[in-house]
Amino acid sequence: MSSSAAGAPLLAAQSLSLVRGGRELFCELSVEVHGGQLWQIEGSNGAGKTSLMRILCGLSRYGFEGEVLRSVTPLYLGHQPAVKALLSPRENLQWHVSGEGLYSNEQIDTALARVGLCGYEDVPSHTLSAGQHRRVNLARLFLSEARLWLLDEPFTAIDKQGVDETQALLASHVDGGGAVVMTSHQPLQVTCNVHTLNLVHGVVS
Amino acid sequence: MSAPHTGQFCALLLRRQLLLAMRRPIEMGNPLLFFTMVIVLFPLGLGPAPDKLAIFAPGVLWITALLSNLLTSDAVFRSDFDDGSLEQLVLAPQPLFLSALAYILAHWLTTGLLLALVSPIFALMLNLPVSALGTLIVSLLLGTAVLSLLGGIGAALTVGLKRGGVLISLLILPLYLPVLIFGTAAVQAAVTGTPSGPYLAILGAMLSLAIALAPLAIAAGLRISIDA
Numbered sequence: 110m111s112s113s114a115a116g117a118p119l120l121a122a123q124s125l126s127l128v129r130g131g132r133e134l135f136c137e138l139s140v141e142v143h144g145g146q147l148w149q150i151e152g153s154n155g156a157g158k159t160s161l162m163r164i165l166c167g168l169s170r171y172g173f174e175g176e177v178l179r180s181v182t183p184l185y186l187g188h189q190p191a192v193k194a195l196l197s198p199r200e201n202l203q204w205h206v207s208g209e210g211l212y213s214n215e216q217i218d219t220a221l222a223r224v225g226l227c228g229y230e231d232v233p234s235h236t237l238s239a240g241q242h243r244r245v246n247l248a249r250l251f252l253s254e255a256r257l258w259l260l261d262e263p264f265t266a267i268d269k270q271g272v273d274e275t276q277a278l279l280a281s282h283v284d285g286g287g288a289v290v291m292t293s294h295q296p297l298q299v300t301c302n303v304h305t306l307n308l309v310h311g312v313v314s
Numbered sequence: 315m316s317a318p319h320t321g322q323f324c325a326l327l328l329r330r331q332l333l334l335a336m337r338r339p340i341e342m343g344n345p346l347l348f349f350t351m352v353i354v355l356f357p358l359g360l361g362p363a364p365d366k367l368a369i370f371a372p373g374v375l376w377i378t379a380l381l382s383n384l385l386t387s388d389a390v391f392r393s394d395f396d397d398g399s400l401e402q403l404v405l406a407p408q409p410l411f412l413s414a415l416a417y418i419l420a421h422w423l424t425t426g427l428l429l430a431l432v433s434p435i436f437a438l439m440l441n442l443p444v445s446a447l448g449t450l451i452v453s454l455l456l457g458t459a460v461l462s463l464l465g466g467i468g469a470a471l472t473v474g475l476k477r478g479g480v481l482i483s484l485l486i487l488p489l490y491l492p493v494l495i496f497g498t499a500a501v502q503a504a505v506t507g508t509p510s511g512p513y514l515a516i517l518g519a520m521l522s523l524a525i526a527l528a529p530l531a532i533a534a535g536l537r538i539s540i541d542a
Contacts, residue, residue, distance in 0.1 A: 166405060167405060168401055168404065168405065168540055168541065169541055170537070170541055171541060172541070182407055185401070185402075185405055187398050187401050188398070189396075189397055189398020189399075189401070190397065190398060191397055191398040191399045191401065191402050192397065193334065193393075193397065193399065194397075195334055195337040195338065196330075196333070196334070196337075200330075200333070204326050204327075204329065204330040205402065206327065206330075206394070206399045206400075206402045206403040206406065206413075207402040207403070207405065207406050208317060208318060208323045208403075208406035208407060208408045208413075209317055209406075209407075210317055210318070211317075211318050211322070
């Protein structure tokens with residue numbers, strides 16, 4: 110745990126334990142996420158990464174032991190892109206069900222341009238590829254003002270350049286005092302310090 | 315760029331749901347076509363004698379409206395669950411029961427309201443007296459709103475299941491019964507010339523109760539379905 114981070118944690122998990130299908134996925138797991146930290150949750154398939162993310166963001170409220178304290182409303186991006194095929198990328202962001210913010214057309218255009226969807230703002234989303242759906246979802250990171258980001262496999266179906274750009278975005282969010290908790294199988298290449306939470310071995314710096 | 319307040323957010327959800335419905339006009343037309351087909355079956359099964367049909371008309375119209383509502387309630391949250399939008403809705407800072415109410419309102423506007431508006435055509439096909447048409451429309455307007463709210467509870471509870479269609483029928487059909495009883499009674503009273511006001515008042519009372527309580531049950535159901 111970083112001792113440099115000051116103030117109350119944005120997210121604190123206290124002695125989390127989860128058993129699924131008779132198998133203990135994690136036990137007495139405690140973690141504090143402060144502003145300016147990037148946490149990567151590691152573990153093989155089935156290690157409980159997504160279950161942990163759902164507990165941390167508040168989607169799972171029962172079936173585990175321990176407590177999660179959130180001092181800010183997190184932005185959660187899950188496995189599903191939450192992009193409606195019948196709406197255009199612009200409409201998807203403008204009327205997003207997360208109720209996060211009301212964005213102007215310029216803000217949405219800028220965000221979509223940042224994820225490489227310039228020119229796709231007003232086409233129906235069902236004409237876009239799976240990777241482009243994920244990119245529409247990632248555009249929320251450019252719009253959001255949330256300090257805490259919980260990202261479950263954000264790089265799935267994203268091309269190499271997109272991964273690099275997203276990693277740069279994560280680093281700048283962390284540099285700006287935000288915090289990121291993410292799962293990914295890829296090693297992160299970011300300028301900031303990465304805290305790793307390995308679900309098999311417990312917490313490693 | 316602050317988060318939309320609750321009223322704004324509900325209006326936004328309503329607009330989004332209505333636009334989604336507009337982009338799938340066939341799904342909006344399906345319940346109406348179903349209504350048409352089932353109404354056409356009755357003269358074939360019961361015989362085309364106009365007197366006989368007029369006796370059965372209130373019940374036939376109401377049962378068909380109920381079934382066509384049942385047919386669509388499964389889909390209220392289905393696509394949002396499949397593409398992950400529902401997770402985001404559950405995590406939204408705005409109260410979930412009001413968001414759920416916006417979804418149900420959109421569902422009613424695209425099913426119950428349309429059905430009530432076209433019902434006079436089918437009522438005339440079944441030889442329902444013209445004097446009862448007004449009562450039929452009002453009873454369907456009130457009743458289908460209750461059905462949409464109750465159907466929403468079933469939809470929220472079964473949205474996590476792969477094949478929730480049969481289960482949702484078993485769950486909510488018993489709850490539909492009071493609506494069917496008083497809806498049919500209102501139309502029958504109008505046919506016989508007795509006052510239908512009391513029945514419509516009871517339907518209105520059911521609607522008030524459902525508006526107050528169903529959204530809470532829907533919100534709880536959605537949280538359970540997302541959690542599972």
